[in-house]
Amino acid sequence: MTDLTVSISSIKMDNPSMLASGILDETGDSLLRMMSVGAGAVVTKSIGMLPHDGHPNPCIVETADGYVNAMGLPNPGMEEFAEELRVIMPTPAPVIASIYASSAADFATIAVSMEEAGAAGIELNLSCPHASGFGMEVGTDPATVGSIVAAVKDAVKVPVMAKLTPNTAELVRIGKAVEEAGGDAVVAINTLKAMVISPEFARPVLSNRYGGLSGSAIKPVGVRAVYDLYRELEIPIVGVGGICGWRDAAEYIMAGATCFQVGSAVGTVGPEVFTRIIEGLEAFMGEYGYPDLDSMRGAAHE
Ligand SMILES: Cc1cc2nc3c(=O)[nH]c(=O)nc-3n(C[C@H](O)[C@H](O)[C@H](O)COP(=O)(O)O)c2cc1C
Numbered sequence: 481m482t483d484l485t486v487s488i489s490s491i492k493m494d495n496p497s498m499l500a501s502g503i504l505d506e507t508g509d510s511l512l513r514m515m516s517v518g519a520g521a522v523v524t525k526s527i528g529m530l531p532h533d534g535h536p537n538p539c540i541v542e543t544a545d546g547y548v549n550a551m552g553l554p555n556p557g558m559e560e561f562a563e564e565l566r567v568i569m570p571t572p573a574p575v576i577a578s579i580y581a582s583s584a585a586d587f588a589t590i591a592v593s594m595e596e597a598g599a600a601g602i603e604l605n606l607s608c609p610h611a612s613g614f615g616m617e618v619g620t621d622p623a624t625v626g627s628i629v630a631a632v633k634d635a636v637k638v639p640v641m642a643k644l645t646p647n648t649a650e651l652v653r654i655g656k657a658v659e660e661a662g663g664d665a666v667v668a669i670n671t672l673k674a675m676v677i678s679p680e681f682a683r684p685v686l687s688n689r690y691g692g693l694s695g696s697a698i699k700p701v702g703v704r705a706v707y708d709l710y711r712e713l714e715i716p717i718v719g720v721g722g723i724c725g726w727r728d729a730a731e732y733i734m735a736g737a738t739c740f741q742v743g744s745a746v747g748t749v750g751p752e753v754f755t756r757i758i759e760g761l762e763a764f765m766g767e768y769g770y771p772d773l774d775s776m777r778g779a780a781h782e
Contacts, residue, residue, distance in 0.1 A: 482765045484758065484774040486520070486739055488716050489639035489664045491574050491601045493520035493739065496773055497729070500720050500743030501526055501578035501603060501643070502551065504707070507519035508568035514746075515573040518754035523741065524561070526578040526605040527594070528614075529586055531557035535610070535688045541676045546695010546722070546744045548674045550688035553580055558590045574600035576641070576723040582613045585633035595636045603636060604628060606654075607670030609644035609692045616645045616670070622657035629661035639664035641718060646701055647673045655709045667718040667741070668705040672698055695744040696722045703735045710736025710778055722736050724749055726760025733773060734780040 484495040499505055499514045499522040506525045514522050534554030541548045555561065558579075565575060577594035579602060581587040591602045591670040606625055609617025618624055625642065632640050642658040644651060655666045671692025676685045684690075701720025709717050719732030720741035728748040732740045745753045 481761050482609060482770070484762060486544055486773050488641070488718070488738060490575070491521065491576070491639055493574065493670060495520040496525055496733070496739040497594045497754050497757060498576070498739055498741040500741035501605065503743045503746045506555070510569055511575060512571065514751060514754070517751045518758050520739070521574040521576055522602075523576045523578050523603050526553055526580045526608065527555050527558055527561045528553060528580050529558055529590060531560065533688075538685055538687060541685050541691070542656065543676070543693065543695065543697070546693065546697055546746065548676050548686065548691040548693050548746070549671070550686045552688060553608060553611045553614065558593045564586040564594050565594070565597040565599065571600035576601040576603050577620045578603040578605050578643070580605040580608065580611070580614050582618060584628045586699065587628050588631045588635035591632045591640070595638050600638055601664075602632060602636060602640045604632060604640065604642045605670075607643050609645065609647055609671055609690035610688050610690055616647055618643050619654065620648045620650065622650060622653045625654050626657040626661040629658050629663045633662040641665040641667050643667040643670055644705070645670050646705055646720060651705055652708050652712050655713050658715050659715050663715060665716040665718055665738070666709060666713065668709055669698070669702045669721045672701060677685060694721070696724055698722045699728055699731070703731050706732055706737050707780065708733040710781065713738070722727060723757070723758065724753065726757045726764060728755050729761055730764060730776075733776050734778065736772070736778045736781065738777065
């Protein structure tokens, strides 16, 4: 029997798959649906202090095998979202609340509200490439990242993970700052800053002009990011970017990921993608003699 159970501090999961932030995760019902199709944990849409509309349409464009999006962090705000979480608690799999803010104090306030509503963990969005004053803009300076992680760790008991941007040459230094500030895990990667232009209109398609590329094309970037982080960090790494099938998940685990997240493929393949990945991974591990995830993690470094 292959053992697919895994944990990140107190977050215990039946399998290493998680729903990535921002995809079918804005309501309690959609979070429960992703658990029912096999997600080992679900990460919510990034939630801020106050309700926020995000960018006007068009805010997402389909590419060959993914998306370029500039949603602009639309969300109902922490009070309303906390209510959404409260009504579904307790859940069959852990809910990790993704949050964003522009200061360490605001991050801590939102984290407390999500913990009180039943979140089993907090994911700090330090990496959105298309929200002015938030995301990547606060996530590319190691000292700022360290102070945000430390403030949130002081404020909550549940594990705190920091989601990193690939749009920097400082990825590993930022990961180190998370670890030194007491962060429980890093999540890599968010989308790559990108643009799509309409030749007919001679303009960028997205209202925000810039967006973030996700889907299969970014997988090798994500795998490389996890590989680099694994060489330098002790804390667990959650791999994300372009995972559509079990082979992709296996690559991330062999690069050093403890868990992995699936985003765009929930749209391009469908929610059943979780069941397919887990069944495929289990069959591969059985065939190649990996009894559990520990025995497979980081194999590509040997
Ligand atoms: C439509 C859309 C919305 C997203 N919203 C968020 C978000 O609110 N917070 C966040 O941290 N990441 C967000 N992401 C990034 C994903 O969580 C993930 O990091 C990225 O899409 C790469 O994974 P994938 O290739 O599996 O989609 C979003 C991605 C997409 C496509």
